[in-house]
Every structure is written in structure tokens, then in C-alpha cells.
Amino acid sequence: MAIIKHAARQTLGQLIGANNPVVTVPDDSQRQYAWSKKEVDTYWEDIQKFRIARETGKESASEYFIGPIVTITDEHVKSRSLLDGQQRLTTSTILIAVIRDILWRMDSPESRATANNMQRDYIARKAGRREPMEYFLVLSLFDRDFFRDFIQDWNETSGSTRGAEESKRPSHKLIREAYSNFESKISSQLSVFPDEDSRLDWLDSLYECLIKGLVFVEIQTPTSSDANEVFETINSRGKDLSTVDLVRNFLMEKSRDESSKKRVNDTWRVLLDNFEKREEIERFLRHFWVARHGDVKSHSLYATIRGELTEEFSKIPQTYSPKAFAAELESASLRYVDLIHCSTGIEEFDDALADIKALNADALHPLLLAASERNDYTELQELIEACLSYYVRWTVIGTRESTVLEENIFGVAKEFSGGAGCASILRRVCNWIPDNDTFKAAFEEASLPKASQARHILGKIEARLRVQAGVDELTVAGPGKVHVENIYPQQPDAEFRLDEHEVWVHRIGNLTLLNGRKNPNLTNRPYPEKCQTYEDSALLVSTDTGIERLWDSSRGQWSPKGIRARQIELAGIALEVWPDANYWSRPV
Template sequence: FVEIQTPSSSDANEVFETINSRGKDLSTVDLVRNFLMEKSTGSHEKDRVNNAWRSLLDDFQRREDIEKFLRHFWVSKHGDVKSHSLYVTIRKSLTEHFDQRPQVYGVGKFSAELENAASRYAELISQNTGDSDFDATLSEVKALSADALYPLLLSASERYEYHEMQALLQAALSYYVRWTVVGTRESTLLEENLFGVAKDLSKGESLENAAKRVAGWIPDDDAFFAAFKEASIPKQAQSRYLLAKLEAHLRSDAGIHEEISFGAGKVHVENIYPSNPEVHLKVDDHDSWLNRLGNLTLLSGKRNQVTSVRPFPEKAHIYSSSSMLISSRAQVASLWDSETGRWRMQGIVERQDYMARIALSVWPSSINVG
């Protein structure tokens, strides 16, 4: 430990930042707290900052969640800013407010806003809003790691009840799936759009108008259908999510209301045409077919490596008897030619076309926003 004596707390904070800039970087959260303590005009404001930070530590279990919250909180009010420049941006913007005379917006008000937003953000990321339908859709956001949606939801939750935000959330989710997950388009534009709406919401734009704007960016059915038919999804979390949603749709159509947990360990994603087929059955362009959605399905329980690599005739009964309709009733058998005893890649194309038609209803382009 090194003791450095300074004539004032302001000087102490300046020394703190100088040492930090020349040594191991502190987190943005630490730097912002230090800055707010520096700008506090008395013990009351310092207590307000400390109370806000205690709330952050209570609301979030992981340090990374606090870091993510701080950025999303700022984005929800001011638009896009990258993590590496977040502290500099916050410091510059707040200094302009805090140094105004007479001061209209000070440390206490900012700390109160931060504390209030933290509790709502914790409810969003933990799917614990108290609205079961809204929480169910939030679980899809988490399954996809669609973090770009949180600033928009945080901004809306400041003035609206969660049940009122369902249309906005559904529009944003369809936009994310159609644009990013299946369409594999540049995510930067999607983020800019959503962050811009979040900023406008915080400045008073109506929820209905915000939802209409988001819905207007959802790729149309023709584009989505074409992208889905060709989609290859190497990320297992994303493929599990897509297949689980298709499964839920099939179950609804079949009048099956049994609840199934689609979490990791409960069901697994199976490559029908396997990643390591027998040498004489390996097809040309093996890698390009492996993660095509038409080649993927769901089976209950953890993945059994021994079963997965068996020839199709030896595991056909596993698919046909599966409780997962995406396996038992979704054209899995079309991937195998029983006459030639070889894999049939056209079956992947046909099955994926079938899945794409279902997907149009699962992630609609037309959202009723009121």
C-alpha cells in the first residue's frame, strides 16, 4: 500500500485516475463511481452515490452484468456508444451538466436514475418482471444472447408497464431473428436502429410509435423465407432456440400442451447427417451441409456420441419414436435413401423448405402494435 496525501478530495480523485491510467485498468464502473464522488458537492451526494452503488451490487450477481447494465443504461438515453469509449463519453457529458450554474442536473439526480434503472434491468435480464407472457419472451432474448434489445426495453420500462411492452418486444425479437440470426446481415445497423429508438423513447416518443418503427425494419416474408431455406447455424444455442420454437409451433398445431424444458441438458441438437460419417458415406461439401437447419433436429436428454454416429438405419427408430415432433413428424427420413443405402442431401433441402414455411408464422413480419 502507498499513502498519498492530497489537499482536497478532488485532487485525490485526480491522482486516482492518473495512477489508474498508468497501471492496470479499472473497470468503467469503478471509474464512473470515482468521477461521481469527485463531482459530489457534499456528504449527502456522496451518500447518494454510495447507495446507488450498493444497489448495483445487490441487483446483479456478476460484475460483467453491472458493466453491461451501465452501458445499456447510457445507450437507452443517449444512443449508441462503444464500451471502450463509455467512460470518456459519460464523464464529458455529465461534466457539462454538473458544471452548469445554476445546476439543474446533478450527481444526486443521476445516481437516483441509475439506481431506479438497475432494478428494472435486473428484472429484464433475469426474466422476473412478474408478467408470465413477457418473461417467456424475455427468455428467448436470453437464449439468443440478443443483448441489443435490452437498451430499448430498459428505456420503455421507465414509462410503461411490462404487459404494455409485449408488442415492442415481439417486434424487436422478430427483427433480430430475421435480420441477424437467420439473415446473417450486419448487426451494426440493427443496433443503431434499436439504440436510436431507445433514445427517442427516453425523450418522450410513444410506445406505439416506437413499436411501429421497429416492426417496419423486419425483413419481409420473401427475404426471410429465402434466407431460412439456406440457413446454416453453427452456434448451438441459436440452433437449439430456432428448433425449439419450431417444435412449440408443431405442438400447438397438434393440440399437445405438455410443457417441455428446452434448456441445455434437457434436449440436445442432433446432426441427422453426422459430423463423422463412415468414410464411404461422407458426401461432397460435407462441411457446408453439416449445420444446415434441415440437417438439425432435437432429441430429449444429453447427446450420446455413440448413438449420434450410428448409420441412419440403426437410429431411425430413435427419430420416429421421439417425443420431439421436429424429429418424429418433420421429414427426417427424407435424408436417407433406403434403396441405395446412402445419404440424400436433397432431403435436407426439402426438410428445410418445410421448416421455413413454419418459420414465417413463428417469427412474423406483421406485428399488431395497437
């Protein structure tokens, strides 16, 4: 059980004020800045509601409780290490900095003096001309320098920070976005006031709400293990829970020396620098674990990792350490980035990875991650093609249970990590691919309401048609340049609407591709009014697949029989695009 030394009410000003102990986010715990626009908007809305209520003068509206924070506080409360509350304190500091900068730009003696006082009292100050800057909130090593350059190192003469270089780290982008978000919101609010005095009064009211009105409960603990236990308990439900952060904290806790801690932090730097979005890091961590241990759900990932690694790390003698796990994680992350960004440098393999991306077939990544650990990408071409056939035949067209496919793929990923060879895994995947009769029957009845999937399926059929016709190779462009066209319209005039409209409108036989953006005025018209568009298209899927059959000219109506006839022909082409097991010449 965690020891709580003290729990105290603290205003924001008491937490990060100049006369209080500096709040430091320790390097061996906590996460980076993670609030997106959604959380920042909610924070702002709460502050505005509180500000308006506070102006009524009612005692019940004098304070706004914003939640607990957890610190490791020394015996004499001269230093505080922050374990929980970083997001709220960082966001509050960003908002104060925005108020400071707007006051400075108002360019009056009063506004500039107020801006300087805000900086010295609640962001950072120098005790003397030659003294180093003292920062009242010190972030962890992943965000510290950027936060200082962009928010805290403010020049009282120029009214600006030193600035910060652009960074690819998700947390740095979020800090910039939070600043811009607050700046836009405050500027909008100030625009309604007719004079500077009114604007200064409004800014002063907002500032007072933050410094004196925002109230926390600081939970002071004597040790990092106590703080971590409280932190995990508080964050066991809700937004603040992050598997990636909790795993890092756990690895730091289990590291026995500074060398191990440095290795863990170095790995996390690689993760933060190489993934564009925080969600990608979360997905990688799950896929990394799945590739080695089999299926585990996102909600139980941390508990599973903690339980199994605790057992491994506790063995005597210790044969597997946090340092080794971090090294494996880093190595796998570099390969995973290549997989999700289609950047292995092997053209044919990258094309197949692009197909996975277009289909949102993320379930295939753990297998490829496991396979790439001991095999060159060129050795995996047949495997990735078989996986794509399996995914399209089973999930996209067959609309069968995706959980079955995931269980199968995750299972063989674990076998790959356990030492299985590529040939044996390929045979296993081939065994699961639905046969031609099953796939053809499913394709002839399939609908594709998702434009992204429809574009991909039709694009691959287009490529096959061009091979058959012996014409120049053409890659179908993405949305904006090529659009999916419902030949029988999604919104036809009442006189042309089919009785079973929903049955036919998204059937594959009713879909084609056209160059350029969709023209709603044209696409919803009867066939005679738009047939020339199909005839003039550069795409064979529009010119050579019998689209004219969809219109019954004798009745002046759309023809379900024509949709079905065209779809049966497209199904025959699909058999060649996504072949069955026999294509790879392996016994099944």
C-alpha cells in the same frame, strides 16, 4: 496537472506493517475487490517464480517490483488513504491470512506462535485487552465488514476468524475464492514435504518473499483530486480500468455535500447487491447510457459520461446533480435486473425475455429499459415480440450486419427516453423487420453451428408444431435434458461422408432435438441404425418433419436433397413463429 508530493520505495511489510500508518481505502473512492481466479493465479505464479529466484541468493533476485500505488498522505505521514493498489494489497493480505491459518492447523507450538505473530504484525492487533482491534488495511464500506469477519478478526486462542455470512456481492465471493485458491495451492505444495520442519521452512520462505521481497513505489499526493488524476492516468490502460468504478469516483468528486455522497454510495450498494456478476454492472451502465443518449462504445463510455455530466453539473444554477443521476441509475438498475433475469412477474413478457436471453440478444435491452420507464410491462408485449422477430430475421437467420440492428435499436431507445410513444416505436421496429420472402429465402439456406441458437430456434418450431397439432403444450428443456442432434453426423464414417460436408452438416434441415444427453456412439452412425430413436421421440420436430428424407435408401447414402426439402418445410413454420410487420396490424 496532478501534484506528487513524494514517491518512495516500500516493501509490503512497510506498507501494511504494525509500526506503519494504517492504509485506508476511502469510502468516496476506489472500487471493491475485483480479482478473479485469473489475476490471483497470475499473482501466485509471479510470487513462486520470485521465491525460487530469491533462493539463489543473487542480489538481482532479492526484490520483486509489483507496481505503483497511489495514496493521499497527510503532511506528517500519520495516515494514508489508498487510491490505487487496493487489489494487490488486499490479495497479499489474503495470502498472509492463508499462511497464518495453515500454520495454526499444523498444531505445534512453533507453528502457532508464528501464526499469531503474522496476525499481529501484518493483519490486525489489539494494543490492549480492552482496546479495539487495529486493522492495518481498512477496505471501503462495500467490503470492510466482510473482510474483517472473514480475514482479519482472528482469534489467537481458537485459530479462527469470526466467520462471515454468505453474500451475494461479487466482491465478497471473489475474496472467498481467492482464499480458497491460495489454500489449495499451498496445501498442494506442502504435500510433497516429508516432515513438519521442511513444511515450516517452505512457509517461512514464502512469507519472507511477501513481507520483505515485494516492493511497491508509493506515490504520495496531497489531495484527492491529485490522487484521482494519478489513479486515472495509471489505469488508463489495462485490467485495472473499470468504467463503473471511475464513474462512481467521478460522481463522488462532483458531489457538493455529504447527502449527495451518501446517495451515490447507496446506489452503488444496490448495484453490488442486485447484480450477480461484475460484468453485468458494466453492461447495465452502458445500456443505461445508451437508452438515454444513443450508441456509445464500451471503451469510450467513461470519457463520454464524464464529459457530458461535467457540462450538466457545471450549469448555473445547477439543474441536474450527481444525486439526481444516482437516483435515476438506481431506479433503472432495478428494472434492468428484472429484464436480464426474466423476473417481471408477467408470464408472457418473461417468456419473451427468456427468448432474448437464449439468443444472447443483449442489444434489445436498452430499448426495453427505456420503454419500461414510463410503461407497464404488459403494454410492451407487442414491442418485445416485434423486436424478437427483427432480431431473428435480421441477425440469427439473415446473418446481416449486427451493427445496423444495434444502431436502429439504440436510436429508438433514445427516442423513447425523449418522450416518444410506444405505438410510434413499434411502427419503427416493424419497418425494419425483413419481409416474408426475404426471411424465407434466408431460412432455406441457413446454418446454425451454435448449439444454443439451434436449440432455441428448433424449440420454438417444436412449440409451433404442437399448437398446429393440437397436442399438449411442452416447453423444450435446456442443455443436458434436450440436445441438438445433427441427423447427418458431424463425424460420419468415411464411406458415408458427403462431398460438401461443411455445407450441409449444420444446415437447419439437418438439425433436430432429442431428449437426454447426446450419445456420440449413436449420433455418428448411418440413418438406419438410429432411425428408431427419432421415431420414438416425444418431440414433433423429430417425428413429424420428414427426417427419413435425409437418407437415400436406394443408394445407402445421406441425401442433401432431403436436407434441403426438410429445411424448406421448416422455413414455412418459421414464418409463423417469427412473423413480419403485418402480424401487429400496424401501417408500415
